[in-house]
Amino acid sequence: MANNTQDKMDRLNSLCKRRGYVFPSSEIYGGLNSCWDYGPLGAELKRNIKTFWWEAMTNRRDDVEGLDAAILMHPQVWVTSGHVAEFHDPLIDCKICKSRYRADDIIGVTKCPKCGNESLTEARQFNLMFKTFMGPVEDSASAVYLRPETAQGIYVNFLNVKNSSRQKIPFGIAQIGKAFRNEITPGNFIFRTREFEQMEMQYFIYPSEDEKWFEYWREQRWNWYMELGINKEKLRWHEHGKDELAHYAKKAFDIEYEFPFGWKELEGIHNRTDFDLSRHQEATGKDMKYFDERFTEKFVPYIIETSAGCDRTLLTVLVDAYDEDPSRGDKSAVLKLSPKSAPIKAAIFPLVKKDGMPEIAEKIYSDLKKKFKVFYDAGGSVGRRYARMDEAGCPYCITVDGQTKDDDTVTVRDRDSMEQSRHKIAELADYLAVRVQVG
Ligand code: GAP
Secondary structure (H helix, E strand, O other), rough: OOOHHHHHHHHHHHHHHHHHOEEEEEHHHHHOOOEEOHHHHHHHHHHHHHHHHHHHHHOOOEEEOOOOOOOOOOOOHHEEEEEEEEOEEEEEEEEEOOEEEEHHHHOOOOOOOOOOOEEEEOOEEEEOOOOOOOOOOOHHEEEEOOOOHEEEEEEEHHHHHHHHHHHOEEEOOOOOEEEOOOOOEEEEEEEOOOOOEEEEEEEOOOHHHHHHHHHHHHHHHHHHHHOOOOOOOOEEEEEEEOOOOOOOOOOOEEEEEEEEEEEEEEEEEEEOOHHHHHHHHHHHHOOOOEEOOOOOOOOEEEEEEEEEEEHHHHHHHHHHHHHEOOHHHHOEEEEEEOOOOOOEEEEEEEEOOOOEEEEHHHHHHHHOOOOOOEEOOOOOOOOHHHHHHHHOOOOOEEOOOOOOHHHHHHEEOOOOOEEEEEEEEHHHHHHHHHHHHHO
């Protein structure tokens, strides 16, 4: 079983490389541990996921504003936020083979799992923040951190966004951006990496309404994964016990997905109370309190946070879509991506490279590409072209054949059912629009 699940991840990993979803970073130099690059299809899929999130979380709402804050922030932010003092993982080293473990991964273990010696150190706390230096001098005065979460960029801009947008509580601020954590044990392909992208939203509320908004955002976020097309049976909630709660959280629920390597966190919904704004108020002297006539007192808003990983969502989408179907011949892998997230929406083929078919197919391609990400392929047998598109996750293949010249129709082959139907060329754009567009 363990081998099967590892094999499945290996096969998905090699499909991702073969079709241009994900490549090892700096591969021609031997790669860099747990760093990955998104290829042409991966970059497109990631962009679709981010657009889908942004549309749902900001553009389709009146009460959430967008933000794009800098990765480098004033170093004091991370002292105030508690990350300098608290953002630690317990680390255990093997004195002989130098392997490193998170202490909570090897609870009760006395011998090094790799070399078998009784050579494990006591656990020591290891801060997960990446440090670098600003300017030419590398001293402690010029040290800055790569942000470990995008959330703090939102908190320090709370007043700026509130004042410029004239939003009233309850309202939210959303942003998508890179975050960095010096993880002790990154791995499982792009599941846990040291550089990753977050999609976070902070919702500012009246404190006594925290339960109501917590439940509201749990429901919204669950529904988002449904709309993304993730299999409901593979998702579940996990409530954080007292010992799991982050230093800022009063309550936290994770949405978990059942990956081949087990149930793992996909997104966290957190009640951060007034922890962050109060700490920033105390550290800077800036008044974070809120007042409007609907409430009888001035108060520091509570925050309900929704925090999703973009790379982890992308892995979920890929794992959820990956299927092996022997009826498709020797190339049996197929990515059953939802048409909304699929990087290529349709492929256009001439059945053969003669009899005027390429010219008609090229014209269809150039018309459709004004509206959709489409792909033209005239190479090899149609069967091989279907197989390549199945692996790429393309939901529709459009073929120009001998009949096209007579009646202006083409075949559209559905990736999942493999059924073909005939359609007028003039109706193709509408056919795709209702199936692939978000919203
Ligand atoms: N602002 C709150 C926060 O950062 P978190 O639970 O530490 O909360 C939120 O992270 C999400 O970010 C996770 O659910 C996961 O999707 C993603 N994430 C966290 N660490 C990650 C890592 N090392 N690699 C990839 N994604 C990660």
